[in-house]
Amino acid sequence: MPLTDTHIRSLKPEAKPRKYFDGGGLFLYVPPTGSKLWRLAYRFEGKSKLLSFGDYPAVSLKDARGRRDEAKGLLAKGIDPSAQKKAAKQEQVTAERDSxxxxxxxxxxxxxxxxxxxxxxxxxxxxxxxxxxxxxxxxxxxxxxxxxxxxxxxxxxxxxxxxxxxxxxxxxxxxxxxxxxxxxxxxxxxxxHGALRPRKVVHRAAVLGKEKVAHLLMAIDEYAGYYPLVCALKLAPMLFVRPTELRCATWQEFDLDAAEWRIPAERMKMRRTHIVPLSRQALTILKELKKFSGEGQYLFPSTRTETRPISDATMLNALRRMGYQKHEMSVHGFRSIASTLLNELCYNRDWIERQLAHGDSNGVRAAYNYAEYLPERKRMMQEWSDFLDSLRDKSWGK
Missing domain, CATH: 1.10.150.130 (Tyrosine recombinase, N-terminal domain)
Known part of the structure; x- marks a missing residue:
């Protein structure tokens, strides 16, 4: 006789397990613990098998009958419901693992x-x-x-x-x-690729043209303010590294005897070690700066605490106080100045790009070739500092 919800709710556990059949192989298994567990008995390829559907009332009588009918449908197609269940469970595990x-x-x-x-x-x-x-x-x-x-x-x-x-x-x-x-x-x-709108190119303001650059260099020389900031402003056009690479520079990265600044990979945009050759002019500034901040970590410590470098806004505000507006000059603009004028001076483009630490299409090669063209770059960086001095001299002579 088929089961009913009223009958199932009234069932009490006994000393021995009991089975209460509903029909079509479906039965409720009640062990002495009091659980009420749905089971389906069936045969597949001549072997007796058992399939679990869960416990009552989490799985209702109606749901258990529905699962029985689904299993019977699989059997009619020659499919083992237990194997199907295991495959579905494995598929779920795989889906979660490979989500x-x-x-x-x-x-x-x-x-x-x-x-x-x-x-x-x-x-x-x-x-x-x-x-x-x-x-x-x-x-x-x-x-x-x-x-x-x-x-x-x-x-x-x-x-x-x-x-x-x-x-x-x-x-x-x-x-x-x-x-x-x-x-x-x-x-x-x-x-x-190409499905999104083209990236808007951000043009960072920079004074270009030798005369305008000369006026900028003079304005920096005349700027009176916090000494590490003044040094940062003087080094920016000589070294033309990215603003964050400059302002966060630490003394342990510098070898003044070897005239080299090695910026570690974790501080570089492209995550590759970068070597900046130091000209005589840059060394002069650094040696004087070392007397001021050499005992600390940063070359350009904040005015508020030595545990942090000057902020992004510090150098930018200095340019504004010199009279350069947003559309005229940015801190990043020192890189544009160097790139433009060095190319005009006919230096090898590969030397310039390597010194600017731009990305290399061959990432593996670039990761190991941070010293590429180093002798040529050392000469170029010294000649670049000399060129900047000549611009100042010509401007002062007018």
Whole structure:
């Protein structure tokens, strides 16, 4: 006689396990512990088998009958319900293990380990904010290009064009990592190249032209202020490193006897060691500066504390006080000045690009060739400082 909910609720455990049959092989197994467990007895390829459906009332009588009917349907097709259940469970385990989220977090731990905490934090923030809530739980092999495009387009549609580009870049890096791990065979994010709006080129203001550069150098020479800041302003046109690389410089990076400044990879944009040859003029400034801040960590310590360098705004505000407006000159503009004038002076473009620490298309080669063209670059950097002096002299002579 088929079971009813009223009958099932009234069942009490006995000293020995009892089975209460519903029909079609479905029965309720009640052990002395009092649990009420659904089971299905069936035969497959001549062997008796048992399939579990869960416990009552979590699995209702109606649900148990539905699962029985599904199992019977599989048997009619020659499929073992137990094997099907195990395969489905294994598929779920695999899907969770190879979810985009798990692989993305593994990528973050593995590939970004050598990057700065700030860079790691930014990447993790973008993952947690824009990517994982949308596609994190999906098996990475099941993702398709339209899903990724919809994700980044929704970010772009809110006006966050650069964020959309960065998010797509992260997704592409995760896919490349998954390919290396043997999880997938194709990077679908690469198929979306060109799907977002072109990146808006940011033109950093810089005075160009020898006469204007000469006036800038004179303005720096005449600037009266915090001594480390004055030194930073004088070194900026000579060394033309990125603003953060300059202001965060530490004394341990300098070998004044060898006339070299070696910026470690973790402080460089391209994460590659960079050598800056020091001209006689730069050494003179550094030796005097060492008397002021040489006992501390930073060349250019903050006016508030020696444990931090001067801020991004400090050098920029100095340029503004000299009379240079936002559209005229930026701290990054010293790099543009050097790049423009050194090319006009017909120096080898490879020397210039290496000294500017621009990216190399061959990342492996660039990672080991930070000393490439070093003798030529040493000569160029000395001649560049001499050239800047000549601009001042000509300007003063007028």
């Amino acid at each position: 985009f989220e798990n692989i993305a977090l593994d990528w973050h731990r593995t590939r970004l380990a050598g990057f700065s905490e700030k860079h790691q934090g930014t990447a993790l923030y973008r993952l947690n904010t824009y990517i994982l809530p949308i596609i994190g739980k999906k098996h990475i092999a099941s993702l398709e290009a339209p899903e990724i495009l919809a994700l980044v387009k929704s970010i772009e549609g809110k006006g966050n064009h650069e964020t959309a580009r960065r998010v797509l870049q992260i997704i592409g890096q995760v896919f490349r990592f998954a390919i290396a791990m043997g999880k997938i065979k194709h990077n679908i994010a690469a198929d979306l």
